[in-house]
Amino acid sequence: MTTDPETRRTRLIEDAYRIADDVLFPAASDVDRTGEIPSSHWTAIAEAGLFGIAAPEESGGPGLDFAHVIEIMEVMASGCLTTAFTWLQHHGVVITLTGTSNDTLRDELFEATAAGRLRAGVAYAGVVPTPPRMRATRIPGGWRFDxxxxxxxxxxxxxxxxxxxxxxxxxxxxxAVIPLAPAPAAITVTPLHLSVADGTRTVALAVENLVIPDDRVVSRVSLDDFFASQNIGVRINGTLPLGLLRRCAALLDISGHTPAARALRERGSAVRARLDSGVTDADTLISARADGAQLALEAAAALIAADGGRGLLRGNHPERLAREAAFTLVAASRPQLKDLLVERFSEG
Structure with missing residues (x-):
């Protein structure tokens, strides 16, 4: 990849569109049917440099503006939601490694993670509720997670x-960042079989007496600071429904329903603007995230109506996109968002 910063940034965005449209979308129905993401997807994403898009320039990353990072994520979601949702988790780890004061761990993991030679996931939902589902107890030389x-x-x-x-x-x-090869014996894994995006390989983890040495800890923040930082995560998750909207609109264009596609894109632009303005206002952000989920459902419904009976056939794009739109109602959600959506959908 070129070392010229501006050319590099432009190439990343162009490659995201190319991979979403030419690699991910043509295989999306097979991924949905088989529950398997091809290894070639990860190779293409890594070769394009798309595992490191959240890394700042001073750390060796591309130094993309946040708006461009969001654009890339949205475009990737329009290609294959299963692949994109799994890939999205990775960027949280890249960001954490970039900002950690644990220099040794950063030196060990950052370059390979940003390049996609190591793929990463996150497990933070256990700290969101009160009382928390995941607890850390200080022990000599580290922590015990349960x-x-x-x-x-x-x-x-x-x-x-x-x-x-x-x-x-x-x-x-x-x-803390821990290796999963092999998975620690202190973690019990229960597979969750999803009706959509099953290829994300989603599981529930039960952790008992997981010893975390101090040298694997990447951050420690107050609970208030943790929740303050979650706005960025909610904004990133807002790329999922808007990515589905992009694909639905494109398919409506192909089927000759251009006015409907145009109207949906205009509504999507308004939601996108509210999501952006909500990064510093949690109430606005949650409301806009709900707007996005509703709009994705409506876009998929429009596509099914346009396609007729074929749209209901298992594995066809409209049917799959409708299930994926439902996925965005709950994936990476928050209690406030769930309550707001229940209220909206139950109104007369």
């Missing part, structure tokens, strides 16, 4: 797991 992580994607696909827990004494949130 609890549950109810929804972890990429098991068997990722090489590293960033797992978070709340300190039982202070309620601070600790995050």
């Amino acid at each position: 609890g549950q992580a109810p929804f972890v994607s990429g098991w068997g696909i990722v090489d590293l797991l960033q797992i978070s827990a709340r300190d039982v004494d202070t309620d601070d949130v600790l995050a």
Whole structure:
């Protein structure tokens, strides 16, 4: 890849569109049917440099603006939601390694992770509720993690797991990056068989007496700071429904329903603007995220209506996209978002 910064950034965006349209989308129905993401997907994404898009320039990354990172994520979601959702988890680990004060761990993992030679996932949902599902207890030389992580994607696909827990004494949130080859014996894995995006290899984890040495800890923040940082994650997750909207609109164009496609894109632009403005306002962000999920459902419904009976055939794009739109109602969600969606869908 070229070393000229501007050319490199332009090439990343162009390659995201190319991979989404020419590699991911043509295989999306097979991925949905088989529950398997081809290894060639990961190779193409790594060769294009798309595992490192969140890394700043001073760390050796491309230094993309946040808006361009969001654009790439949205485009990738339009290609194959299963692949994109699994790939999205990786960037949280890249960001954490970039900002960690654990220089040794950063030196060990950052380059390979940003390049996609090591793939990473996250398990932080256990610290979101109160009381937390995942707890950390101080022991000599490290920490003991105990609890549950109810929804972890990429098991068997990722090489590293960033797992978070709340300190039982202070309620601070600790995050550690651990290797999964082999998986620690202290982790019990229960596969979750999803009706859509099953290729994400999502599992529930039960953790008992998982010893984390201090040298695997990448961050420790207060609970307030942890929740303040979650707005970025919610904004990133907002790329999923808008990616599905992009694909639905493109297929409506192909079927001759250009006015409908145009109207959906205009509505998507308005949701995107509200998501962007909500990064500093949690209430606005959650409302916009709900708007995006609703719009994805409506876009998929429009596509099914346009396609007629064929749209209901198992594995056809409209049917799959409708199930994927439902996935965005709950994937990487928050209690506030779920409550808002229940309220909206139950209104007369």
